[in-house]
Amino acid sequence: MHRPNDAPSRTSRAARPRAVTLPTAIALLAAGMGLTAAPAGAQDGGGVSVGGTTSAAPATTSAAGEAAAPATSAAAVRSGAVLALGSKGSRVMALQRTLWQLGLPVARDGAFGAATEVALRRFEHEEGLTVDGVADAAQLAAMQRRASPRVQERGFASRTLRVGSVGTDVRAIQRLLLDHGVRVPTHGKYTAAIRTRIRSWESSASLRADGVLSRSDAKRLRESTPAPPPADADAAAAVTAGRATSARVGADGYTFPILGAWHWGEAGTFFGERGGAHQGVDALADCGLPLVAASSGVVKHNEVQSSAGNYLVITDTPTGEDQAYMHLQARSPLKVGAKVQAGTPIGLVGRSGNASACHLHFELWTAPGWYSGGKPRDPKPDLTRWASAAGLPAARR
Ligand SMILES: [Zn+2]
DSSP states (O other): OOOOOOSOOTTSSSOOOOBOOHHHHHHHHHTTOOOOOBOTTOOOTTOOOOOOOOTTOOOOOOGGGSTTOOSOOHHHHHHTSEEOTTOBSHHHHHHHHHHHHTTOOOOOSSBOOHHHHHHHHHHHHHHTOOOOSOEEHHHHHHHHHHHSHHHHTTTTTSSOBOTTOBSHHHHHHHHHHHHTTOOOOOSSBOOHHHHHHHHHHHHHTTSOOOSOBOHHHHHHHHHTOOOOOOOHHHHHHHIIIIISOOOOOOTTSOOOSBOSOEEEOOTTSSTTTTTTTOOSEEEEEOTTOEEEOSSSEEEEEEEEETTTEEEEEEESOTTSOEEEEEEESSOOSOOTTOEEOTTOEEEEOBOTTTOSSOEEEEEEEOTTOTTTTOOEEOOHHHHHHHHHHTTOOOOOO
């Protein structure tokens, strides 16, 4: 059995988050060592892994890198010409959002604090840029280009892949294997297990089963891939077409978020497992089943991230806790700021992001909420109660 693989890749270049002090992180960077630090408290619920591509490094155009220019002048920061420690506002928010999309989660509060600086320095280190923790407009624009899904696919079929290969092109292959119904992790590493899967595919495609993926093999794999999951519009249509209308709400105003048969997973899918990196619990269910809001609330985030996939965060719930729903099949049709009630359709069960099985990864964060000062707590007792009230107890396996 495969468990939903939304944990950080154990072996990825971006090591699992662990708390370090900012000076320690900077010292590691300065020493040119492989940095394995992440912002304290920035453990992504869906798991974090940084794409391993080297094909689209942003241009090194930071003004701070010019000869004789001071690294950052306080005036430049105040004027907003550069983003650095102490900067505030919508451009900081844009930077934080981009860092998140690049697999470096930070609070998106528009305040450039120590955690944002560590994440930015880590990005600069990995991309071979001047590691100064400062982003000017050109660097921010380059980072945004780098974070776009189209660019993350760049490099596909540009080299032969074999055991040992690492990169977003490997991850793209892993996603294609998933689309073929082959359950593999999407950590971007061509492991012996991936070679075995590729051999099987090569046999089925009447290719030489050498477990080495040539450029033409990669293209062939892509061409033979079944239709992709529905686009946002299709998901919206499915949701609004009334496929999700039967949520039974309990006396406490909560319901179970999956409308259909589901079950708990194996070890590693529960709260606090994987060395504390798993900040929610996984409920396994078929892809395409409707998801509904567990309670009333307001949509706080509706985004895509490399590990969490398509995800939604709902705030202003009856208990004041934030709820996170991850790995949706497509983007939720709900807009940020939209009000929901218990049972409002929010999307479909999927396996987007770093997930090898169809499931809902669900998190509950104490007030003031998700990556804004709250803490994750174990949602299993609540889910169990809501499922029972909704008449959808976990299936036995
Ligand atoms: Zn999970």
